[in-house]
Amino acid sequence: MTDTESRLDDSRYQAVSSRDARFDGEFFTAVKTTGIYCRPSCPAVTPKRENVRFYPSAAAAQGAGFRACRRCRPDTAPGSAEWNVRADLVGRAMRLIGDGVVDREGVAGLAHRLGYSSRQVNRQLTEELGAGPVALARAQRAHTARVLLQTTRMPITEIAFAAGFASVRQFNDTVRAVYARTPSELRGRPAAAHDDGRAPAGIPLRLAHRGPYAADEIFTFLQRRAIAGIEETTGEGGARRYRRTLRLPYGTGVAEVREPGPGQGAWLDCRLLLTDHRDLSTAVQRVRRLFDLDADPFAVAERLGADPRLRPLVDARPGLRSPGAADGEELAIRAVLGQQVSVAAAARLAATLVAAYGKPLPAPDGTLTHVFPDPGTLADAPLDELGMPRARRNALRTIAGALADGTVRLDPGVDRDAAEGALRALPGIGPWTAGYIRMRALGDPDVFLQGDAGVRHGLAAVGATPADAEEWRPWSSYAVHHLWNRVAPPVTAAL
Template structure:
C-alpha cells in the first residue's frame, strides 16, 4: 500500500487507525516517522514519504514519533493472510528465529539461500531480516524498560542485543531518548508503582472492531484444565517458550487487550507477545473481512449484528494438532478430559501463585514415549494420535509459523485418521490460513440451512467461493448462530 501515495495521504489526513501497521509515514523535515493515525497535525504532502515497515523507516534514518509510538502499532495483516516466502519469513522473524538462529537459520527453515531471503525482503519491505529483527529488539527493549524494574544491562541482553553499547545506541537512534530517559518518562506518565520483577503488563493493540465473544468464549470453553483457565474476566494459560516458560493473562478491553506476562526468562518477551497476538488474531483487518462477507445476503445480518469476529488460534501448533485428534467425534467436554489426562501424565509441572494453572502441555517428544494401550481412546484414534506425535517429534511434519500451508495439508491428509475436517481445522487454527473451510462440520451445515444457504458440503463449498480468501472468518460467523458456550464470554 505504501506505493499508493494518494491513498496514504488520505489515510494520514483522516487519521484513520484502520491503516496502522499497513504503512508508515516518514516526515522529511523533522526526521521522525509516524503511524497513519498520529494525533499530530499532518505535514505537507511534499514532506511526507511512505515506508512498508518500521524497520525500513529506521534504516532510512528516521526515529519513532514519541506521541503515536508507531513501533508498537498492530502488525501488517498481510503476513497472516499470505502464504508466500516473504509472509512466512515475517512470521518466523516475529517468532524470534533470527535472534535465536540468525539469518542462515531463517533461510534454512524456508528452504532458500540467505541471499534470496535478503533480496526478497528488501524488495518488498525496504529492510533485510537483520534490520527487521533489530526493530523488533528495539520494541522489546522499550517494553522491558517501561514495564519492569530490570537493570538496563539485563534489559539489553533480554531484548536480544549482543552488548550494552549496541543497546544504548539503538534505543537512542530509534526513540531519540536514552534508556534511562525512557524509563523516567514512562514512570511519570503512569504515576503508579512499577510491577514486581517477572510480571510485565502491557496493552496489545488491534484494529477495530473486535468481537470478543467467540474469541475468548472458544478459548475458555475448550480450555484444557491445568493448562488454561478463565479467571476474573481473563483467559489465562501456560506458555512453553525457547528459554523457559511463562503464564499469560489476556482480557478484552474497549480499545486493546490487557496482557500480563510472568516469564521465567525475560528473553522470551518478544516471542510471548508474538504468540499472544497470533492466538487472538490481533493483526487481522476486520474491515476487509467484513466487507467481503457482508456482500452475501445470507451472512450480512450476522456480520451486522457482531462485526469484527476473529479466528481463535493457538500458541503452539503441535499442541493444537494433538488436541484436534483427541476431539475427533467427541464432545467438547470429552476432548478436554482426554487432553487433561495427557497433561497430568506427561506435562511439565509449573507453579502459578495467582491461579490454578499446573502444567505445560506436553511436547511431541514427551508424548512419543507414551503407551498407546493406556489411552482411553478407540484403537483407530490411538493409531492416529501416535502417528501424529511420531511425525511431529521426528520432523516429518512441520507446523511452525513458517510452514507451507499446502504442504502441511498434504502431509496431514496422507496420515491415517486425518479426514478433511481435522486437516482444515488445523489449517485454520494452528497454521492460521484465513481461507480454511469446514463444509462437513455439523454446526456449519445447520447454520447454513437456517440461513437458506446450501447445506450439503459440495454445494456450500461452491457457494463459499465468493467469501474467499476469508472463509475461516465466515466459519466463525456461522458457528455464532448456535447458542453454545464457545460463542459467549464466560460469566
C-alpha cells in the same frame, strides 16, 4: 516514481489526513522536517504533503534515519493483516521473524526454514519492505527493549541481552537511533513496586488491534475449550480473564488477557510472566495469533457482507475473529483428541493428558500447573490413562511422532499446503482434522471446513451451500466462525 506509486502515496496521505486507524501497521509515514515516523492515525498536526515519505515497514523508516514518534508509538501498531493471508516467501518470512527466529537462529536459520538461500530471502524482503531480515529483527528488538525498560525493574544490562542484542553497545546504539533517547532516558521512572518493595508480577502490555473486536465471542470460544492445568477463564461475561501457560524457546510463561470493557480503546490488556525474558517477543506474537489481533475486520466484513445470506451475521457480530493457537503442536494434539467427541469430553481427555505427561511449571500459578506435553513425550507414551480406542491412541502417537521428528512442521513460516498434505498422509488424520489444524495452528484465514457438523447446520440456517464458500475467499475461516455462531449453542466439537 511511477504514476501508480504516486497515486498510492496520494491515497496514503488521505489516510494520514483523516487519521484513519484502519491503516495502522499497514504502512508508516515519515516527516522529513522533523525526522520522525508515525502510524497513519497519529494525532499530531498533519504534515505538508511535500514533507511526507511513506514506508512499508518500521524497519525501513528506521533505516532511512527516522526515529519513532513518542505520541503514537508506531512500534506498537498492530501487524499487517497481509502476513496472515500471504503464503509466499515474504509472508512466511515475516511470520517467522515475528516469532523471533532471526534472533535465535540467525538469517541462515530463517532461510533454511523457508527453503531459500539467505541471499534470496534478503533480496525479496528488501525489495518489498525496504529492509532485510536483520533490520526487521532489529526493529523488533528495539520494541522489546522499550517494553522491558518501561514496564520492569530489570537492570539495563540484563534488558540488553533479554531483548536479543549481542552487546550492550549495540543495544545503546539501537535505542538511541530508534527513539532518540538513551536507555536511561527512555526508562524514565522505574516500574512501580508493591508496598513491600516487590516488583509487580509479570510484564504489563497493551496488545493493539484494528477495527471492531468481538471480544465476547472469542473469550467464550476459549473458555469452552479451556484445559484444566494449562488454561483457565475467570470472571463473568464482560469482565473475564483468560490465562494460560506457554511453552517457549528459552523457558515457560503464563499469559493473562483481560476481556475489554465498554469504551476501551483498540487494545487488549495482557500480562506476561516469563521464566526467561528473552522469550518476550515470541510470547507476544503467540498471544497475538491466539486472539487474531492482526486481522483486518474491515476487509473481512466487506467481502463476507457482500453476500446477502451472510450479511446479517456480519452485522450482528462486527469484528468477529478467527482464533489461532498459542502453540501449533499443542493445537494439533488437541484436534486429534477432539475427533468424534464433544468439546467437554475432549477437554477432559486433554486435562488427563496434561496431568500425566505435561511438564510442571517451576511453581503453580493459581490453577495453572503445567505446560502442554511436548510431542516427543507423547510419541512414546502408552496413553492408557485416556481410555480411548486403540485406533485413536495410535493416531495421537502418530501425529506426535511426526511433529517430533519434523515430518510435520507447524511453525509460523511453514508452507501451509505442504503442512496440510503431510498431515493428511498420516493414518487417522482426515480432511476435517487437517483443515482445523491449518485454520488455527497455521492461522490460515481461508479454510472452509465443509464436513464440519456446525458448518452444515449454519449453512442450512442461512440457506447457503458449500459451493457458495468460493465467494467468501480469502476469508473462509471467518465465514466458518460466523456459521458456528449462527447455531445456538455452537455445534462444532473442535477443541
